[in-house]
Amino acid sequence: MKIxxxxxxxxxxxxxxxxxxELLKRFPKASFEGVAGPQMQAAGCxxxxxxxxxxxxxLIEPLAHLPRxxxxxxxxxxxxxxxxPDVFVGIDAPDFNLGLEKRLRAEGIKTxxxxxxxxxxxxxxxxxxxxxxxxRVLCILPFEKTLxxxxxxxxxxxxxxxxxxxxxxxDAAATAAARAAIGxxxxxxxxxxxxxxASEVSLLGEVLVSAAHIIAGARSSVQFVTPVAxxxxxxxxxxxxxxxxxxxxxxxxxxESERAMIAADVVLLAxxxxxxxxxxxxxxxxxxxxxGKATYTILRVFNLVKLKYFTLPNLxxxxxxxxxxxxxxxxPEAIAGSVMGMLDNPLQRQMISDRFARLRVELSxxxxxxxxxxxxxxxxx
Numbered sequence: 001m002k003i004x005x006x007x008x009x010x011x012x013x014x015x016x017x018x019x020x021x022e023l024l025k026r027f028p029k030a031s032f033e034g035v036a037g038p039q040m041q042a043a044g045c046x047x048x049x050x051x052x053x054x055x056x057x058x059l060i061e062p063l064a065h066l067p068r069x070x071x072x073x074x075x076x077x078x079x080x081x082x083x084x085p086d087v088f089v090g091i092d093a094p095d096f097n098l099g100l101e102k103r104l105r106a107e108g109i110k111t112x113x114x115x116x117x118x119x120x121x122x123x124x125x126x127x128x129x130x131x132x133x134x135x136r137v138l139c140i141l142p143f144e145k146t147l148x149x150x151x152x153x154x155x156x157x158x159x160x161x162x163x164x165x166x167x168x169x170x171d172a173a174a175t176a177a178a179r180a181a182i183g184x185x186x187x188x189x190x191x192x193x194x195x196x197x198a199s200e201v202s203l204l205g206e207v208l209v210s211a212a213h214i215i216a217g218a219r220s221s222v223q224f225v226t227p228v229a230x231x232x233x234x235x236x237x238x239x240x241x242x243x244x245x246x247x248x249x250x251x252x253x254x255x256e257s258e259r260a261m262i263a264a265d266v267v268l269l270a271x272x273x274x275x276x277x278x279x280x281x282x283x284x285x286x287x288x289x290x291x292g293k294a295t296y297t298i299l300r301v302f303n304l305v306k307l308k309y310f311t312l313p314n315l316x317x318x319x320x321x322x323x324x325x326x327x328x329x330x331x332p333e334a335i336a337g338s339v340m341g342m343l344d345n346p347l348q349r350q351m352i353s354d355r356f357a358r359l360r361v362e363l364s365x366x367x368x369x370x371x372x373x374x375x376x377x378x379x380x381x
Contacts, residue, residue, distance in 0.1 A: 098113065280360045
């Protein structure tokens with residue numbers, strides 16, 4: 001069996017590596033080739049192009065890379081048309097992979113798209129493109145399969161990979177151990193995650209630190225722990241904390257976001273993938289987010305985003321459990337009040353933790369195994 005793969009960014013590399021390892025358990029002589037990251041290479045994939053070459057973000061930035069990306073897509077198509085794989089798996093990177101999948105499928109090559117684009121959030125019309133491009137879609141969220149079923153698209157829910165890897169249960173002993181490892185001694189601990197990108201830290205970091213200043217002024221026995229996502233962000237985060245006069249209240253970690261959240265009573269974060277990780281750890285969470293004014297105006301004027309909630313856990317539970325503060329609502333006073341309200345209500349925190357524990361079970365499906373079985377079944381049809 002030969003499998004072609006194209007993975008975008010590090011998250012796709014992780015998914016691809018897990019898929020390869022599971023496929024090799026069933027087909028030890030299988031071969032893998034395509035656009036791969038270091039983890040996929042280590043798992044046994046022949047790298048034609050590094051996965052990071054697809055890591056282009058934003059609305060305008062990709063235009064400068066468009067000629068290179070189109071050339072790469074054309075070269076991949078030509079190679080696989082000349083020597084077809086049994087199945088092609090496009091992992092995330094929908095703007096690149098869906099076009100490639102459509103052309104390969106027209107050549108009679110079976111195609112899988114792994115990780116559904118967020119059609120439930122914006123650009124819902126993409127489902128028509130996906131229907132033409134993919135023989136099968138592997139969904140990591142349960143409600144996505146329902147959307148595809150309604151459109152007659154073959155879709156399989158394989159679970160969320162993060163739900164398979166987070167430690168469980170995160171009990172009082174685990175929290176105490178994380179605090180001891182970090183060196184936290186306060187009675188109350190709040191994890192503050194301002195984002196993993198410079199733009200997020202610039203737009204939201206000062207707001208979250210200002211909220212921390214209000215909390216620290218009202219509660220003497222409180223500490224804050226912030227995992228710095230990349231070394232390049234440390235100086236900006238330190239400057240925001242120092243300007244607020246809170247350096248003695250904050251502990252900064254190099255990465256270690258999971259440990260920081262485990263140590264916390266409440267997690268305060270920039271909405272994104274961290275919100276789901278916090279929920280899977282069973283942690284009461286408050287989320288905020290701000291976009292650049294121009295981007296926010298475009299999204300609002302053209303009604304491009306159609307979501308009742310913008311944090312993923314709130315879309316997955318019957319009741320919204322994460323207070324959300326978006327754009328102009330992301331004010332320090334409101335955010336601080338929400339965090340302190342949770343700190344003052346241990347029964348509410350326990351209820352939230354219990355529901356998040358059930359969410360983890362719902363999303364934990366052994367993703368790598370389920371994805372491999374879905375690929376094998378398609379290959380053998």
